[in-house]
Amino acid sequence: MTKWLKKKEGEFFDALEKRDVKHMRELFNKVPTVDLAEFADQVDDPVKLAFIFKTVKSELTADFFTELDDDTQEALLHVFSDAELVELINKSYTDDIVDVLEDMPANLVSRALSLCPKDRRESVNKLLNYKEDTAASIMTTEYLTFHSDVKVGDAIKAIREAGRKAETVYTIFLRDDKRNLVGTCDLDDLIFAKPEQTLYEIRNQEFLYTKVDTDQEEVAAKFKKYDINALAVVNNDLKMVGVITVDDIMDVMEKETSEDIALQSGVVPLKDEYVETKPWRMALKCAPWLIVLIIIGVFSELVLSQFQEKLAIVPALIFFIPVLMDTGGNAGGQTCGLIIRALALREFEVKDFPKVVWKEIKTAAITGLIVASFAFCVFMIEFSIPGLIHTDLVISQKILVSAIVSLALFSAIVLSKFVACALPFLAVRLKKDPALTSQPFVTTIVDVCSLLIYFGIFMIFYTTGFFPA
Amino acid sequence: MTKWLKKKEGEFFDALEKRDVKHMRELFNKVPTVDLAEFADQVDDPVKLAFIFKTVKSELTADFFTELDDDTQEALLHVFSDAELVELINKSYTDDIVDVLEDMPANLVSRALSLCPKDRRESVNKLLNYKEDTAASIMTTEYLTFHSDVKVGDAIKAIREAGRKAETVYTIFLRDDKRNLVGTCDLDDLIFAKPEQTLYEIRNQEFLYTKVDTDQEEVAAKFKKYDINALAVVNNDLKMVGVITVDDIMDVMEKETSEDIALQSGVVPLKDEYVETKPWRMALKCAPWLIVLIIIGVFSELVLSQFQEKLAIVPALIFFIPVLMDTGGNAGGQTCGLIIRALALREFEVKDFPKVVWKEIKTAAITGLIVASFAFCVFMIEFSIPGLIHTDLVISQKILVSAIVSLALFSAIVLSKFVACALPFLAVRLKKDPALTSQPFVTTIVDVCSLLIYFGIFMIFYTTGFFPA
Numbered sequence: 055m056t057k058w059l060k061k062k063e064g065e066f067f068d069a070l071e072k073r074d075v076k077h078m079r080e081l082f083n084k085v086p087t088v089d090l091a092e093f094a095d096q097v098d099d100p101v102k103l104a105f106i107f108k109t110v111k112s113e114l115t116a117d118f119f120t121e122l123d124d125d126t127q128e129a130l131l132h133v134f135s136d137a138e139l140v141e142l143i144n145k146s147y148t149d150d151i152v153d154v155l156e157d158m159p160a161n162l163v164s165r166a167l168s169l170c171p172k173d174r175r176e177s178v179n180k181l182l183n184y185k186e187d188t189a190a191s192i193m194t195t196e197y198l199t200f201h202s203d204v205k206v207g208d209a210i211k212a213i214r215e216a217g218r219k220a221e222t223v224y225t226i227f228l229r230d231d232k233r234n235l236v237g238t239c240d241l242d243d244l245i246f247a248k249p250e251q252t253l254y255e256i257r258n259q260e261f262l263y264t265k266v267d268t269d270q271e272e273v274a275a276k277f278k279k280y281d282i283n284a285l286a287v288v289n290n291d292l293k294m295v296g297v298i299t300v301d302d303i304m305d306v307m308e309k310e311t312s313e314d315i316a317l318q319s320g321v322v323p324l325k326d327e328y329v330e331t332k333p334w335r336m337a338l339k340c341a342p343w344l345i346v347l348i349i350i351g352v353f354s355e356l357v358l359s360q361f362q363e364k365l366a367i368v369p370a371l372i373f374f375i376p377v378l379m380d381t382g383g384n385a386g387g388q389t390c391g392l393i394i395r396a397l398a399l400r401e402f403e404v405k406d407f408p409k410v411v412w413k414e415i416k417t418a419a420i421t422g423l424i425v426a427s428f429a430f431c432v433f434m435i436e437f438s439i440p441g442l443i444h445t446d447l448v449i450s451q452k453i454l455v456s457a458i459v460s461l462a463l464f465s466a467i468v469l470s471k472f473v474a475c476a477l478p479f480l481a482v483r484l485k486k487d488p489a490l491t492s493q494p495f496v497t498t499i500v501d502v503c504s505l506l507i508y509f510g511i512f513m514i515f516y517t518t519g520f521f522p523a
Numbered sequence: 524m525t526k527w528l529k530k531k532e533g534e535f536f537d538a539l540e541k542r543d544v545k546h547m548r549e550l551f552n553k554v555p556t557v558d559l560a561e562f563a564d565q566v567d568d569p570v571k572l573a574f575i576f577k578t579v580k581s582e583l584t585a586d587f588f589t590e591l592d593d594d595t596q597e598a599l600l601h602v603f604s605d606a607e608l609v610e611l612i613n614k615s616y617t618d619d620i621v622d623v624l625e626d627m628p629a630n631l632v633s634r635a636l637s638l639c640p641k642d643r644r645e646s647v648n649k650l651l652n653y654k655e656d657t658a659a660s661i662m663t664t665e666y667l668t669f670h671s672d673v674k675v676g677d678a679i680k681a682i683r684e685a686g687r688k689a690e691t692v693y694t695i696f697l698r699d700d701k702r703n704l705v706g707t708c709d710l711d712d713l714i715f716a717k718p719e720q721t722l723y724e725i726r727n728q729e730f731l732y733t734k735v736d737t738d739q740e741e742v743a744a745k746f747k748k749y750d751i752n753a754l755a756v757v758n759n760d761l762k763m764v765g766v767i768t769v770d771d772i773m774d775v776m777e778k779e780t781s782e783d784i785a786l787q788s789g790v791v792p793l794k795d796e797y798v799e800t801k802p803w804r805m806a807l808k809c810a811p812w813l814i815v816l817i818i819i820g821v822f823s824e825l826v827l828s829q830f831q832e833k834l835a836i837v838p839a840l841i842f843f844i845p846v847l848m849d850t851g852g853n854a855g856g857q858t859c860g861l862i863i864r865a866l867a868l869r870e871f872e873v874k875d876f877p878k879v880v881w882k883e884i885k886t887a888a889i890t891g892l893i894v895a896s897f898a899f900c901v902f903m904i905e906f907s908i909p910g911l912i913h914t915d916l917v918i919s920q921k922i923l924v925s926a927i928v929s930l931a932l933f934s935a936i937v938l939s940k941f942v943a944c945a946l947p948f949l950a951v952r953l954k955k956d957p958a959l960t961s962q963p964f965v966t967t968i969v970d971v972c973s974l975l976i977y978f979g980i981f982m983i984f985y986t987t988g989f990f991p992a
Contacts, residue, residue: 083728084728085729086731210714213714214715224693241693241710242693245679245710246686259552260553260555262555277773278774278777279557280557281770281773300752300769301750304746304773304776307776307777308747308868311780311864312864312868315784315787316864318784319856319859319860319861320853320857321860321861327865327868328861328862329870333882333885333886333889334886336886336890337886337889337890337893340886340890341890341893341897343853344853344894345894345897345898347849347850347853348846348894348897348898348901351845351846351850355842355843355845355905356911356912358841358845359839359842359913362842365838365841366838369834369835370828372827372834372844373824373827373828374824375827376824376827376844376970377817377823377824379845379848379849380820380966380967380970381820383849383852383963384812384813384963385809385813387789387962387963388790388812390788391785392784395781395784395785395797396797399796401796401798402798413802416802417802417803417805417806417809420806421806421809421813424814425813428810428817432818436821443824443825444829444831494849494852497849497852498849501849505845
């Protein structure tokens with residue numbers, strides 16, 4: 055928070071304590087609405103909240119309300135009179151009301167819906183019922199549409215007369231006689247055109263649209279790729295039903311990225327922001343994956359239990375278990391992170407799997423070679439410092455142990471990168487989020503395999519009689 | 524790629540082979556420029572590229588060129604005549620030229636600069652010299668600015684006459700007599716205002732701006748928070764020097780997120796997209812962290828070497844090393860992922876550290892309790908299945924070993940979440956990117972501590988004489 059904002063925050067709470075309406079109104083003239091909403095979020099008392107809300111300039115109430123926390127919104131909705139609720143609904147864009155109602159208890163939702171004007175209620179209800187995370191769930195039903203035969207001058211006049219009812223006036227959608235979408239115009243196209251031209255003449259032919267049930271992540275990818283401000287949403291008959299604006303898409307990008315990061319870190323995605331999530335709820339998001347991974351980890355216990363007699367012969371082998379497991383996990387985590395990100399950015403598709411996996415194998419071989427050679431030197435240095443590693447191995451056996459560990463490291467890196475590359479593709483193939491194949495998941499699977507490879511390599515050398523029987 | 528686009532791609536390469544100018548031009552009318560650029564990126568032959576470029580509609584050449592890959596751009600720049608180069612520069616927005624030149628070899632840059640008109644050369648040079656990742660490095664110098672006394676009607680007329688020279692006409696910046704920024708108007712404000720009003724009367728007073736040297740990630744946070752389309756960039760005298768538009772910000776968000784994900788996965792961030800990075804280069808990005816982590820891992824080897832005699836007494840302790848290490852690492856990775864994301868989204872600041880760390884400790888205690896109790900049951904079940912775990916421990920010792928491991932798990936989870944929470948804050952404090960404190964890094968540090976705790980707890984029970992001496 056800047057110093058200026060900090061000062062305004064102090065003034066805000068002063069004015070609130072003194073019930074100084076004039077000062078409050080002044081603040082609402084100077085401070086951005088979103089920051090004022092953050093101040094208000096700190097207030098718990100519904101009476102005080104209602105007072106704050108009443109001092110908000112009439113044209114900003116809908117904005118202010120939308121920016122508040124879920125909890126604050128709920129507190130306010132409870133103290134609102136029916137008249138106040140109707141006013142708020144009428145002032146808000148449909149998609150904003152829907153966002154608010156989605157997080158409210160059922161009784162508040164039905165009260166709000168019953169107070170909605172009939173035409174409004176229908177569109178709110180429709181949006182509430184669209185499947186979460188689809189294009190339809192983030193679209194708004196307020197947009198500007200004209201018949202394509204309308205003249206530019208008349209369109210500008212109509213826009214001015216209608217006023218700011220649409221969420222975006224920057225993109226205008228053109229329909230033909232059958233109400234099919236035939237093109238779009240940007241507001242600046244109108245400014246630069248002659249008033250007597252028709253909208254059809256100046257339309258963008260290469261206009262884009264999306265279906266109602268398209269995943270919002272795909273919609274976001276379209277916005278990024280084509281640098282657009284608004285996108286038409288059409289139903290299965292290709293009739294336009296709504297519009298998605300770039301500000302909603304930025305929220306989607308942020309939410310989807312947070313979800314991916316949570317999943318990749320082995321956390322069930324949080325419903326709210328990190329700071330708003332209580333510790334016990336956070337624990338319930340963290341514990342499930344840890345438990346699943348402990349169950350998978352049972353296999354590594356079984357492997358070690360099988361090989362305990364061999365480990366007793368050359369205890370030095372035990373020392374390198376952590377470094378082998380860590381390196382395998384880390385190498386897989388690298389690939390996992392890059393592949394899932396590239397899939398999210400649509401850098402390649404499922405059918406590119408052979409190409410990608412071949413590339414990862416080459417990468418893994420080179421990485422493995424560099425890292426294993428380096429590790430061999432580190433191990434030899436460790437062994438040669440007197441008293442550092444307690445072992446009764448002779449020098450040739452020390453070289454052999456270093457070589458076995460390095461070879462196992464190389465195999466673990468290649469195997470791990472292969473698994474980490476294959477799992478996200480498998481997830482997409484099974485229509486799951488690739489981010490589910492998180493780094494912890496790869497680590498735990500690879501650990502078991504790495505241990506098996508490690509002991510396998512040791513057994514090959516062991517049969518040569520190089521180690522004491 | 525959609526079927527439609529796939530078909531157009533086929534047509535594109537057919538027309539290219541036949542040098543069918545008419546068909547090529549038709550395609551450029553129908554297919555979005557960004558997709559055509561993707562087709563062209565697949566062509567290596569500079570002669571063919573030059574042919575494609577010549578078939579692009581004159582008003583789209585700059586757009587088309589900007590969307591091409593670095594390699595394709597370089598190939599084209601080499602075959603361009605001076606006249607062609609000058610035309611391209613004149614048609615492009617300054618920030619787009621700068622983006623292109625930043626990735627070109629020095630001789631191409633100086634050739635392009637020498638061909639720039641003088642006024643253009645100055646602004647290109649200035650942008651090239653601004654520090655990377657600052658607001659200035661992504662701003663453009665083409666924007667609309669008016670004296671605040673200008674009337675709305677005159678402004679609209681002036682905008683129409685000037686045409687599409689500015690990268691955004693949706694936001695207009697107002698200056699006073701001293702050329703200070705005094706407000707902004709959105710294009711729709713002009714449409715809704717009366718022609719005889721002055722811009723000053725309809726201006727947004729709450730306008731935002733950013734300094735030239737502000738980090739681009741902070742600028743992106745401002746765009747997201749305030750839902751704006753364009754932001755003024757001012758120098759240290761608060762004079763306006765450029766503007767940042769929302770499409771540039773979406774690219775920044777994408778790039779910064781990719782960088783954070785790479786760092787958190789323990790990879791040096793890639794310069795290009797994943798698909799464009801060659802395996803040997805990828806290996807060089809992956810190997811360094813793996814090697815650093817192997818060096819840190821030496822400590823775990825030393826711990827195990829110290830405790831080998833104890834391990835020989837109760838070999839069953841060895842079996843649980845992987846699960847202990849994995850769980851510690853995974854628990855830390857969860858916190859790491861969430862904290863770094865929350866820091867990136869500015870959910871809290873460095874000064875909130877005590878609050879956040881206290882919350883993480885509470886979360887860790889609850890998570891640890893759930894996971895450790897569950898793990899205890901899993902271990903007891905394992906021990907009670909005949910022949911599964913090879914050990915000669917009696918039942919009371921099995922319970923004790925399960926308890927020791929569970930206790931160590933609990934400690935590892937709490938410790939790991941604490942370290943994972945503290946390290947990103949420490950990084951910010953030291954003015955480093957918090958994403959540097961990646962999951963692999965936390966894992967490796969926590970591993971050493973977990974092993975020490977594990978053996979520490981064992982030693983306490985060992986001295987009670989519960990295990991064979």
